[in-house]
Amino acid sequence: MCEPVPLETWVTGPVRDTIAGMRADPWHSAVLDHHRDEIRTELRKAGASPDRAALTLYLHVLGHALDYVGTGVPGDALPLTPVHGTGMDWFTIRIAAACQLALDEGIIT
Numbered sequence: 001m002c003e004p005v006p007l008e009t010w011v012t013g014p015v016r017d018t019i020a021g022m023r024a025d026p027w028h029s030a031v032l033d034h035h036r037d038e039i040r041t042e043l044r045k046a047g048a049s050p051d052r053a054a055l056t057l058y059l060h061v062l063g064h065a066l067d068y069v070g071t072g073v074p075g076d077a078l079p080l081t082p083v084h085g086t087g088m089d090w091f092t093i094r095i096a097a098a099c100q101l102a103l104d105e106g107i108i109t
Helices: 007-011 014-023 026-045 052-069 090-104
Strands: none
Touching: 007 014, 007 052, 007 090, 014 026, 014 090, 026 052, 026 090, 052 090
16 A cells, blocks of 8 residues: 655645635635535544544545546546536545645645
């Protein structure tokens, strides 16, 4: 089993750019906030708090699910449909929202 990617790695680079792009548009920002709040609620329902360990594991699982869905084999990947009128797929939004939650909680600066 591979080690999870550190939370800092998730929050930097392209994900940080995705968050900034979403924050620049009121609708996209509202979608980001909605998904961030959903993740916080899901973690609490599972008995976890939005801390480094829980968010790292959450992103680890999302990353593996995305790898499975987008296998990289032509014709073998499931289509990732844009959601909420954002032009982004659910995985992209969810990863950005988990990283935004880490920023909001002060886990990452």
